Amino acid sequence: EVSLVESGGGLVQPGGSLRLSCTPSGFMLSPYWMSWVRQAPGKGLEWVANIKEDGGSENYVDSVKGRFTISRDNAKNSLYLEMNSLRVEDTALYYCARETPGGACYFDCWGQGTPVTVSS
Amino acid sequence: VVMTQSPATLSVSPGEGATLSCRASQSIGRKFAWYQQKPGQTPRLLIYDASIRATGVPARFSGRGSGTEFTLTINNLQSDDFAVYYCQHYGTFGQGTRVEVK
Numbered sequence: 001e002v003s004l005v006e007s008g009g010g011l012v013q014p015g016g017s018l019r020l021s022c023t024p025s026g027f028m029l030s031p032y033w034m035s036w037v038r039q040a041p042g043k044g045l046e047w048v049a050n051i052k053e054d055g056g057s058e059n060y061v062d063s064v065k066g067r068f069t070i071s072r073d074n075a076k077n078s079l080y081l082e083m084n085s086l087r088v089e090d091t092a093l094y095y096c097a098r099e100t101p102g103g104a105c106y107f108d109c110w111g112q113g114t115p116v117t118v119s120s
Numbered sequence: 121v122v123m124t125q126s127p128a129t130l131s132v133s134p135g136e137g138a139t140l141s142c143r144a145s146q147s148i149g150r151k152f153a154w155y156q157q158k159p160g161q162t163p164r165l166l167i168y169d170a171s172i173r174a175t176g177v178p179a180r181f182s183g184r185g186s187g188t189e190f191t192l193t194i195n196n197l198q199s200d201d202f203a204v205y206y207c208q209h210y211g212t213f214g215q216g217t218r219v220e221v222k
Contacts, residue, residue, distance in 0.1 A: 044216045045155070045157075047211040059211070095162065095163075100168065104153075104168070106208075107153075107155075107163070107165060108174065112162060
């Protein structure tokens with residue numbers, strides 16, 4: 001069975017930094033575009049960023065551009081999200097998600113999420 | 121592109137049918153998906169390319185539409201189907217429709 005496991009979340013003060021990690025089980029990351037999607041408490045889903053199979057292209061939602069960096073290490077079979085200059089509004093459960101082949105950005109495998117709380 | 125779902129909440133009795141709607145602010149062809157999220161659980165891909173059921177999704181779920189108007193129909197609602205449903209086009213999700221027990 002395929003799955004994803006996120007880690008690295010926690011409590012951080014506004015302006016602080018965190019690095020999230022995501023590791024798959026049952027498959028290799030290398031053939032897939034991968035995304036981070038977040039969900040604020042009691043709110044809906046918000047796509048955050050994605051990265052091409054080889055790491056050669058990245059996309060971000062406007063609200064995190066310049067603050068967040070998505071990256072991957074296919075040799076280590078891992079996905080990352082470096083989050084800097086964190087704001088209270090970044091508080092959410094952060095999911096990593098696998099995109100289906102074909103480039104339409106459908107998410108067919110999700111992790112359980114890692115919580116990020118930005119608060120003083 | 122902005123995705124707008126309606127209604128926000130749908131109250132349905134078990135065994136009945138339900139139709140959820142999603143409207144795109146501009147034409148998006150059929151690059152469109154529906155997800156189900158139960159309380160405390162991870163989202164699950166239900167429908168992609170507007171009408172194709174994902175692996176393991178029961179036939180009582182069906183998706184239709186293209187361009188700007190899309191629907192998700194759930195026939196014979198089971199207890200397991202009461203959840204929040206999100207539509208999606210690339211990096212944009214709708215705000216969700218909660219299907220609750222009437």
